[in-house]
Amino acid sequence: xxxxxxxxxxxxxxxxxxxxxxxxxxxxxxxxxxxxxxxxxxxxxxxxxxxxxxxxxxxxxxxxxxxxxxxxxxxxxxxxxxxxxxxxxxxxxxxxxxxxxxxxxxxxxxxxxxxxxxxxxxxxxxxxxxxxxxxxxxxxxxxxxxxxxxxxxxxxxxxxxxxxxxxxxxxxxxxxxxxxxxxxxxxxxxxxxxxxxxxxxxxxxxxxxxxxxxxxxxxxxxxxxxxxxxxxxx
Numbered sequence: 001x002x003x004x005x006x007x008x009x010x011x012x013x014x015x016x017x018x019x020x021x022x023x024x025x026x027x028x029x030x031x032x033x034x035x036x037x038x039x040x041x042x043x044x045x046x047x048x049x050x051x052x053x054x055x056x057x058x059x060x061x062x063x064x065x066x067x068x069x070x071x072x073x074x075x076x077x078x079x080x081x082x083x084x085x086x087x088x089x090x091x092x093x094x095x096x097x098x099x100x101x102x103x104x105x106x107x108x109x110x111x112x113x114x115x116x117x118x119x120x121x122x123x124x125x126x127x128x129x130x131x132x133x134x135x136x137x138x139x140x141x142x143x144x145x146x147x148x149x150x151x152x153x154x155x156x157x158x159x160x161x162x163x164x165x166x167x168x169x170x171x172x173x174x175x176x177x178x179x180x181x182x183x184x185x186x187x188x189x190x191x192x193x194x195x196x197x198x199x200x201x202x203x204x205x206x207x208x209x210x211x212x213x214x215x216x217x218x219x220x221x222x223x224x225x226x227x228x229x230x231x232x233x234x
Contacts, residue, residue, distance in 0.1 A: 020192025024184040032184060042191045043084060046198075050081035053198040057205070065209065072129040073205070077198065079122040084194070091115060146208035153200040160193035 023035060035041045057074040060066025082088060088095050092107055096115035101107060133150070142148055163186040170176040178186070 020188045020195075021185060024181070024188040032188075036184075036187050036191045039086075040191075042195055046191075046195045047081050047084045049195060049198045050077050050084060053077045053202050054081065056202050060205070060209070066205075068132060069129070069205065072125045072132070073201070075122055075125045076129060077201075079126075080198070091118075144208070146204045149200060149207060150204040153197060153204060156193050156200070157197060160190045160197075163187075163190040163193075 023032065027035065033040065054074055054077040057066065057070045057077060061070035061074055083097065088097050091114065092101070092111055094101050094104075094107070096119055101115065102112055136147070140147070142151060167178050167183055167186060170178065
């Protein structure tokens, strides 16, 4: 594992996941709901942490040094915070992030246009951010700590979505009803990862912004990556 990820982030993720899993085993139902259920403590903290991430990326974009990543990441983090706060449901009571909203006859053209005006800029920023990531991956590979941490974060995001969707898919498609304990574990796992995501995204950005020496300068997200300026004699 040490060859795949820096040991520090691995320990951080393992400790946090263990910390979120233990309450599923020891909390009473009432306390578990207060912490992990919809609109519980973890979800409120997640919104707050996404907003902190917005402030970090916005400052990097405005002050300088953040490059295109900071400009693109700030609105994406805003969208993530709003989604965690369920504000994507406020327009019609149905999520404007779902394709069914736009294909349904239950919503008028004016509502759909208003939703698109909100969603489209965020979608474009996210698409540009993904394109930038793919470009850097093709150019530099996964050799830098920042890129490895970012890819691990994306893997955790995928796992959290699997944990969120799996109980319903297993029940409705295969008739498998998970025990309440397993369901609690998966809920704690998913909510805990969602709280970690903005922290890990910001951490990968900060690692890329902070070279630790001539042999480990990380250009994955550096605004001057590839311009030939590194190591030029003054």
